[in-house]
Amino acid sequence: DAGVTQSPTHLIKTRGQQVTLRCSPISGHKSVSWYQQVLGQGPQFIFQYYEKEERGRGxxxxxxxxxxxxxxxxxxxxxxxxxxxxxxxxxxxxxxxxYQETQYFGPGTRLLVL
Amino acid sequence: QQQVKQSPQSLIVQKGGISIINCAYENTAFDYFPWYQQFPGKGPALLIAIRPDVSEKKEGRFTISFNKSAKQFSLHIMDSQPGDSATYFCAASTYNAGNMLTFGGGTRLMVKP
Known part of the structure; x- marks a missing residue:
């Protein structure tokens, strides 16, 4: 089975621009969460969605x-x-x-803002 | 506020040795503590997890030790192998936060052959 997929893999933007990142969950999974991982740090929670509703916000x-x-x-x-x-x-x-459900992470989208 | 503090930031261990990574938390509402392993270019993957009603959990070469009174938990990797070289993150969550995880800062482990 395919894992979590994300697109694009890499992205370069300039300050002030807008960006859209995409995620496809594992088949059958209804919840998606987003995390930001700054270089050298642990992931930080941004959002969780379940059945199209926002369930949590960081x-x-x-x-x-x-x-x-x-x-x-x-x-x-x-x-x-x-x-x-x-x-x-x-x-x-x-x-x-x-609560306590295993989360499966995608490979991520690396965003560089210049 | 960093709610989960992880140490060391980096660790070098010889093949066959024991790798030990420590985490401390502040929020006493945390009651689920998973460890994630991340290889370069990949997302984190769940390695092992523990709940505070047990003091130790072992899965293969990986063991979590948990000290509720000290608000500390640690990951031990026995017989460390070069393939274990990765970044390890401890994390924590609470019952009323869905599956939102609070991560530690990470430990970069290198196992030398």
């Missing part, structure tokens, strides 16, 4: 938004990019996003 500014589609895929949007947004953006899927 401590990120409103420039960050996300949505989940009926096929459970998800998009993460970041507006007005800052240099500090440069990071690896990870998507993780799980069956229902429940």
């Amino acid at each position: 401590n990120f500014p409103d420039r960050f938004s996300a949505r989940q589609f009926p096929n459970y895929s998800s998009e993460l949007n970041v507006n007005a990019l800052l240099l500090g947004d440069s990071a690896l953006y990870l998507c993780a899927s799980s069956l229902a996003g429940g």
